[in-house]
Amino acid sequence: AALAEMGKKVMIVGCDPKADSTRLILHSKAQTTVMHLAAEAGSVEDLELEDVMAVGYADIKCVESGGPEPGVGCAGRGVITAINFLEEEGAYDEELDFVFYDALGDVVCGGFAMPIRENKAQEIYIVVS
Numbered sequence: 001a002a003l004a005e006m007g008k009k010v011m012i013v014g015c016d017p018k019a020d021s022t023r024l025i026l027h028s029k030a031q032t033t034v035m036h037l038a039a040e041a042g043s044v045e046d047l048e049l050e051d052v053m054a055v056g057y058a059d060i061k062c063v064e065s066g067g068p069e070p071g072v073g074c075a076g077r078g079v080i081t082a083i084n085f086l087e088e089e090g091a092y093d094e095e096l097d098f099v100f101y102d103a104l105g106d107v108v109c110g111g112f113a114m115p116i117r118e119n120k121a122q123e124i125y126i127v128v129s
Helices: 034-041 076-088 110-117
Strands: 010-014 061-064 098-102
Touching: 010 076, 034 076, 061 076
Parallel strands: 010 061, 010 098
Antiparallel strands: none
16 A cells, blocks of 8 residues: 555455455455456456456555355466456556565465466565464
8 A cells, every 4th residue: 555655556466265355455345356257247258357456545456366165176266367367458557566466375276376487476575474
């Protein structure tokens, strides 16, 4: 939020199946995920960028990838699907100064590492709590 307050263009991509990464920025309980919207629409190809992206505090762009129900598959699939969708729809425009991927620390399948593995980041910072 501080970067956005300084005039930087910021996007947060929640890569946690709980879909709570953008909750405070949006002042809401939870944002509807890319995977949930794709399931409702039939496929991710039936979605528009405006369907999955919300704008929160200080014009921060927010997206939650989501994933399958617990115990029903690899949650990393949601991350892969969401990031590919954002790329295809032009979400990573040149105006953005920062894109934050909030990913799980205990990577149990490859999807959560996609932002790193696929060179989606110029710099990587690991924050633990």
